[in-house]
Amino acid sequence: MPSNAGTTRLVIVESPAKAKTISGYLGPGYVVEASFGHVRDLPRNAADVPAKYKGEPWARLGVDVDNGFHALYVVSPDRKQQISKLVKLAKEVDEIFLATDEDREGEAIAWHLVETLKPKVPVKRMVFHEITKPAIQAAVANPREIDRDLVDAQEARRILDRLYGYEVSPVLWKKVMPKLSAGRVQSVATRIVVERERQRMAFRTAEYWDILATLAVAKPGEGPRTFNATLVALNGDRIATGKDFEPTTGRVRAGAGVVHLDEGGARGLAARLADRPFTVTRVEEKPYRRRPYAPFITSTLQQEAARKLRFSSQQTMRTAQRLYENGYITYMRTDSVNLSETAIAAARRQIVELYGERSVPPEPRRYTGKVKNAQEAHEAIRPAGDNFRTPGEVAKELSAEEYKLYELIWRRTIASQMTDAVGSSVSVRIRAVSSAQEEADFGATGKTITDPGFLRAYVESSDDENAEAEDAERRLPTLVKDQPLTADELAAQGHHTQPPSRYTEASLVKALEELGIGRPSTYASIMQTIQDRGYVTKRGQAMIPTFLAFAVIGLMERHYPRLIDYDFTASMENELDEIAGGDHAAVDFLTSFYFGSTNGAGDQAIAHAGGLKKLVTENLSEIDARSVNSIPLFTDDEGREVVVRVGRYGPYLQRALPASVSGSASVSGSASGEGEGEEGGSQGDRAPIPEGLAPDELTPEKVHELFLGGGGERKLGDDPSTGEPILLKSGRFGPYVASGERKSSLLRSQSPDSLTLEQALQLLRLPRLIGVAPDGTEVFANNGRYGPYVKRGDEFRSLDSEDKMFTVTLDEALALLAAPKTRQRRAAAPPLREMGNDPLTEKPLVIKDGRFGPYVTDGEFNASLRRGQTPEELTLEQASEMLAEKRAKGPAPKKKAAKKAAPAKKATAAKKTTAAKKTTAAKKAPAKKAAPKKATSTPNE
Numbered sequence: 001m002p003s004n005a006g007t008t009r010l011v012i013v014e015s016p017a018k019a020k021t022i023s024g025y026l027g028p029g030y031v032v033e034a035s036f037g038h039v040r041d042l043p044r045n046a047a048d049v050p051a052k053y054k055g056e057p058w059a060r061l062g063v064d065v066d067n068g069f070h071a072l073y074v075v076s077p078d079r080k081q082q083i084s085k086l087v088k089l090a091k092e093v094d095e096i097f098l099a100t101d102e103d104r105e106g107e108a109i110a111w112h113l114v115e116t117l118k119p120k121v122p123v124k125r126m127v128f129h130e131i132t133k134p135a136i137q138a139a140v141a142n143p144r145e146i147d148r149d150l151v152d153a154q155e156a157r158r159i160l161d162r163l164y165g166y167e168v169s170p171v172l173w174k175k176v177m178p179k180l181s182a183g184r185v186q187s188v189a190t191r192i193v194v195e196r197e198r199q200r201m202a203f204r205t206a207e208y209w210d211i212l213a214t215l216a217v218a219k220p221g222e223g224p225r226t227f228n229a230t231l232v233a234l235n236g237d238r239i240a241t242g243k244d245f246e247p248t249t250g251r252v253r254a255g256a257g258v259v260h261l262d263e264g265g266a267r268g269l270a271a272r273l274a275d276r277p278f279t280v281t282r283v284e285e286k287p288y289r290r291r292p293y294a295p296f297i298t299s300t301l302q303q304e305a306a307r308k309l310r311f312s313s314q315q316t317m318r319t320a321q322r323l324y325e326n327g328y329i330t331y332m333r334t335d336s337v338n339l340s341e342t343a344i345a346a347a348r349r350q351i352v353e354l355y356g357e358r359s360v361p362p363e364p365r366r367y368t369g370k371v372k373n374a375q376e377a378h379e380a381i382r383p384a385g386d387n388f389r390t391p392g393e394v395a396k397e398l399s400a401e402e403y404k405l406y407e408l409i410w411r412r413t414i415a416s417q418m419t420d421a422v423g424s425s426v427s428v429r430i431r432a433v434s435s436a437q438e439e440a441d442f443g444a445t446g447k448t449i450t451d452p453g454f455l456r457a458y459v460e461s462s463d464d465e466n467a468e469a470e471d472a473e474r475r476l477p478t479l480v481k482d483q484p485l486t487a488d489e490l491a492a493q494g495h496h497t498q499p500p501s502r503y504t505e506a507s508l509v510k511a512l513e514e515l516g517i518g519r520p521s522t523y524a525s526i527m528q529t530i531q532d533r534g535y536v537t538k539r540g541q542a543m544i545p546t547f548l549a550f551a552v553i554g555l556m557e558r559h560y561p562r563l564i565d566y567d568f569t570a571s572m573e574n575e576l577d578e579i580a581g582g583d584h585a586a587v588d589f590l591t592s593f594y595f596g597s598t599n600g601a602g603d604q605a606i607a608h609a610g611g612l613k614k615l616v617t618e619n620l621s622e623i624d625a626r627s628v629n630s631i632p633l634f635t636d637d638e639g640r641e642v643v644v645r646v647g648r649y650g651p652y653l654q655r656a657l658p659a660s661v662s663g664s665a666s667v668s669g670s671a672s673g674e675g676e677g678e679e680g681g682s683q684g685d686r687a688p689i690p691e692g693l694a695p696d697e698l699t700p701e702k703v704h705e706l707f708l709g710g711g712g713e714r715k716l717g718d719d720p721s722t723g724e725p726i727l728l729k730s731g732r733f734g735p736y737v738a739s740g741e742r743k744s745s746l747l748r749s750q751s752p753d754s755l756t757l758e759q760a761l762q763l764l765r766l767p768r769l770i771g772v773a774p775d776g777t778e779v780f781a782n783n784g785r786y787g788p789y790v791k792r793g794d795e796f797r798s799l800d801s802e803d804k805m806f807t808v809t810l811d812e813a814l815a816l817l818a819a820p821k822t823r824q825r826r827a828a829a830p831p832l833r834e835m836g837n838d839p840l841t842e843k844p845l846v847i848k849d850g851r852f853g854p855y856v857t858d859g860e861f862n863a864s865l866r867r868g869q870t871p872e873e874l875t876l877e878q879a880s881e882m883l884a885e886k887r888a889k890g891p892a893p894k895k896k897a898a899k900k901a902a903p904a905k906k907a908t909a910a911k912k913t914t915a916a917k918k919t920t921a922a923k924k925a926p927a928k929k930a931a932p933k934k935a936t937s938t939p940n941e
Helices: 016-023 077-090 104-117 133-141 148-175 186-202 263-273 298-309 313-325 341-355 391-397 400-416 505-515 523-532 547-559 566-580 586-595 604-608 611-618 700-708 757-764 810-818 876-889 909-924
Strands: 009-013 030-034 095-098 123-125 207-217 226-234 237-239 278-290 421-433 439-451 484-496 536-539 542-545 630-635 641-647 650-656 684-688 714-718 725-731 734-739 742-745 768-772 778-784 787-792 795-798 833-837 844-850 853-857 862-864
Touching: 009 016, 009 077, 016 030, 016 313, 030 077, 077 104, 095 104, 104 123, 104 148, 148 547, 148 566, 148 586, 148 611, 186 505, 186 523, 186 542, 186 547, 207 263, 207 439, 226 421, 263 484, 278 439, 298 313, 298 400, 298 505, 298 523, 313 400, 313 505, 313 523, 341 400, 391 400, 505 523, 505 566, 523 536, 542 547, 547 630, 547 641, 566 586, 586 611, 650 700, 684 700, 714 757, 725 757, 734 757, 742 757, 768 810, 778 810, 787 810, 795 810, 833 876, 844 876, 853 876, 862 876
Parallel strands: 009 030, 009 095, 095 123
Antiparallel strands: 207 226, 207 484, 226 237, 226 439, 278 421, 278 484, 421 439, 536 542, 630 641, 641 650, 650 684, 714 725, 725 734, 734 742, 768 778, 778 787, 787 795, 833 844, 844 853, 853 862
């Protein structure tokens, strides 16, 4: 698009990739440059605060809370060079177009650019939701002014998060552990994960049984000859299923009115039904219809990419960003399900081309969003342009990740404009009377799809991996009432109730979205933050809270419940939306939240509590650190309370003596001292918690194992030669025995459960002196990294068994040491498991056994299996994700060989004299006090 004659325009976007794409759509006279994201922000630490503000009481916040919440913005150090370049370009052009993203963050970046560049030429705002030539040309032709309401809303959000993070995080530093962080959304997200784990910890499983019948029709007509039916009622009473049991007791819910079959009851009933006639008592047929899913928004894209492609939220958004910047999809941060008329027309044309006229409904489909507080006015995420390119047309231009995500978006968009899937569903009841005259009712359901409609293009996945796919059919024979059937097989089958599933990144994003918490632009960063802060770890796709998260959330729930209340957090999003719409003043909102003034703005509960500032300062002394860092588990059979302590070196178990014996307070009682509360406290023994053990896995049986089976500390007896106790302990590298200063790891063939005092004494005598060789050299037997061996001086020889360390004689050892070393090259061990090709790179993946345990490799990158993962259970998707993270980090930097120091030259007499004078002066001068180290931790907002 040509510029006006003689006019030069500077177009500023966020990223170089975006700049490169856009510059190709603009004619001569346009200079397209990137800002590299945000150019200014609140100070990250004290070093960023300009000298003239360092003495201000509000400088640590970066916000002058006493003067209208004026924000102190500083140019990011890594942006200064680019800003200088933009300032220079701004002086050489006639007009500036700010082409940052069309959302609050983009609007704020545009405003910060104006404030930083201070241009003397006209500045206009150009907006677009896809990077295509028509969209860019339309944006240049129809610019607007910067929307100050959107800027105010983004600034209020930034200040709100800074106040929350900088005021609450120090409480965690003092009462839990240094360098922790609290955040308006991250703390709520952590609470959701912790609450789910608490439900799992409180869960008690229940067993229930039913009968699966394989039934056959006498004269098969249309459909299969046999089908399966499940026992659903006995003598008119419903058979208990998983929903009928209390999750915390494992007992049938009161008033459920169901028959709870155990194994004996189910097997007995199956035997009494054998060879009995079965009769169809009811057949109900209903039409089946399924409407297409709405086009993707940010959260649903992350959810489906996680389910179908096993992408993390960050991986999905990084890939989508590349697709957007290179002109393949529309803007990927949106909570709108709308499609433009142009997009609808493009989708309908393509459906006709690919699937035929019958697959297009008479009228275009339009969707209404269900997201609370939906704010952005964008379209849904869809392929860019007025004519969608099929995945096949772009395959050669995209990486494997980009192709898979583009195909997902394309299929979802196309499917959203296709016809319904239609068919029929059938529900059948069958009855048999047992030899004991019991009436047993069986049920079966079937589904037949006569026209798949949109399912030809797209089928949505489920978080429940056992759930049936939408396009799955269950065909039944043609059945009629009173039709006789025979039972080919009657199998009693047992079931166990299952605890609620852990959240995945996708389902956690969905939960936040349903609560109205967070925004499309923040979901991926929140998922990453709660992992980076050590609050959540991942096991495959599952998100597991750490005990550190339990301590932090416990503190917040007890002392600042409103700050992690779901409704309160969502209400703040509403307030920010009102600011963005020009219906609310940012200063009133921030004043109410921080100082507690009740002028109709902000949250009244926080306001009446005196505001955030008063809340976190005046009540600090009420927080007992030891109590906060103690997570009660249960009281064991001997009346001992078992708790998890969160300590500076990690969580550990503590088991107190019964109060009647110790005369002390409960282990979770108050103790004076801040921090972890590891020192002092109640009497009792301790055991470390192995890394990777999930909180819900600390069952009474597991705790007992950790205390007595090598996880804790157990006295085996006393050393008869020294009188010192011999203890069995668990350390970082496994179980070991200790007595006084002596320590020795258990052998591979030994188990902590069965270790005897005699075996422990043998271990503590290692290395064992076998005797003295004829040349006077001592000969030893010992256990090492590569197994048992004998040693004389610098000579080593391996022993063929661990027992030989204690029985080998001097003559046998000398004969071994005299024999020449055999350096047989070991053949490469076969892989533990071949997994197939990586879904992302198509390279074959195998699991191998390495020096530090099993690892998965594609021949170029290696990733060690995490704690709790086994080679047998690791899925291909998990392996692919682990290697993708390794590839993202790049190859490990090679260590540079240390340069040999050149031989020092002899100092001349003059140099020696000078050096001597300096040394003397240094000795006379008083020593300077070392400057205190600056805190490096910054609360995450």
